[in-house]
């Protein structure tokens with residue numbers, strides 16, 4: 260993987276806590292979270308979703324614990340889950356206690372709706388005795404009414420104050436295994452709140468834009484908030500809140516971290532050119548066929564689909580593997596070096612076959628096994644296209660001459 264994370268602001272140092280087997284904060288990898296949408300009491304359906312989330316990149320999964328049946332479900336889910344389970348608690352202290360009894364690896368408490376200090380301290384004491392961490396999950400939409408009034412709204416300062424007050428209760432019982440979130444649906448509010456939280460606390464921060472909505476807007480909002488903070492070195496764990504299959508949340512979280520060089524690549528990164536007038540093939544169609552054919556193969560590669568052989572292999576020379584179209588053929592390349600020329604209709608199949616071999620045998624072996632006549636064939640295609648269309652698809656020199664002639668007249 261290309262190491263790029265050192266180009267970002269160094270990560271701010273936070274305390275380390277353990278959510279089951281996943282350590283959060285300190286130097287530990289930034290973890291990805293998501294939340295199930297099934298009834299927690301429906302053990303099989305919830306486990307099925309947890310497995311799907313784990314396969315898509317979730318390190319930690321949260322389930323609601325809103326009724327006794329949910330707590331009983333958690334007791335059965337936890338021993339069979341591949342990832343640590345956090346119980347989401349609103350309003351009811353007894354649900355927090357029941358979730359702890361069920362053996363959860365973490366709790367999320369909303370200080371906006373679980374307000375009695377005696378109850379908060381009771382949960383913190385019980386969590387402390389069991390070695391279970393708690394997330395103080397402040398949410399702009401359900402802020403404590405007193406704080407809302409005091410600050411004149413759900414401002415960044417109000418969100419951080421809510422977390423600070425909750426933390427003070429925890430400290431009264433000497434409980435410190437805490438992470439904090441200060442989410443808002445406004446990206447700007449959320450960014451400002453986390454910046455302030457990062458200056459105020461040394462606890463790990465759980466990032467998220469809440470109620471971001473359906474795709475694609477939800478993804479954009481989540482990424483705008485989360486990526487901005489990560490680039491500033493803020494954040495230890497994250498969740499995209501999408502109105503979509505939660506698998507999309509896990510996938511997005513994982514892809515964001517990998518694309519920023521903050522986690523090692525475990526899956527496919529399919530890149531493709533945006534296409535232009537020079538394209539020799541329908542790039543959108545080929546890229547989506549490649550995406551479908553490569554999905555679920557667990558290939559930790561960056562693979563490029565490029566619309567023309569004139570610029571494609573050069574523009575995508577950083578990719579592990581790629582294919583570029585030209586004159587009804589596909590030029591297959593590894594790290595920019597042409598290894599094979601195939602028929603246009605075989606482009607996707609050839610790409611998949613080579614991707615499998617590349618993972619199994621490695622770059623050196625696949626370069627050694629290349630078709631040594633391919634380079635010359637590819638160069639001939641490239642030269643023919645340049646002859647036909649010119650190096651300059653926009654006919655820039657011709658246009659410049661016209662502009663000059665116009666200004667002379």
Ligand code: SF4
Nearest residue numbers: 532534535538566567
């Ligand atoms: S690779 Fe070729 S087709 Fe794709 S955007 Fe670049 S010039 Fe256009």
